[in-house]
Amino acid sequence: MKRADFIKKFAYGGSILLTAPLILSACSGDDDEFVPEPNIPNNLTIDLSSSTYEDLGSIGGYVYEGDILIFRTGDSAYLALSKICTHQSCTVAYDHSNGNILCPCHSSRFTTAGAVINGPATSSLKKYSVQKNGDILTIS
Structure with missing residues (x-):
């Protein structure tokens, strides 16, 4: 794997990990708290x-x-x-x-x-x- 491909995939995967909690919490059942x-x-x-x-x-x-x-x-x-x-x-x-x-x-x-x-x-x-x-x- 080329270094540039590794960096792109790492950045893409990291962005998913960082945004997943925000996306998933938008659908949580805490709306009536x-x-x-x-x-x-x-x-x-x-x-x-x-x-x-x-x-x-x-x-x-x-x-x-x-x-x-x-x-x-x-x-x-x-x-x-x-x-x-x-x-x-x-x-x-x-x-x-x-x-x-x-x-x-x-x-x-x-x-x-x-x-x-x-x-x-x-x-x-x-x-x-x-x-x-x-x-x-x-x-x-």
Whole structure:
């Protein structure tokens, strides 16, 4: 083998060894390690008579308030979950027709209690307590 061929092959092989960890780590399963904690005040109040929340006027409607997804599942039943998918922090949405929460980025599905139905997400969405008093929802 000529010296020039040896140097080329050595350089080529060395570059593969140096870049392999970067390429392989791009496909690792650690994508759902960091998910920011939803940011809400201690008690969030929602006035259902406000036009801002008119989508909550019908069953199946939902709105976002900060990092919270608030949705209506029945005549006077409301639920609140983190809107941040635990896989890669995309914003989830309520799918009333299927009765679950869907992440549009990678198709993770969650129950209305926040539990994972199918991944790639492996952690549940944070669930919040919702109290209704007249036209006021209190989320804590």
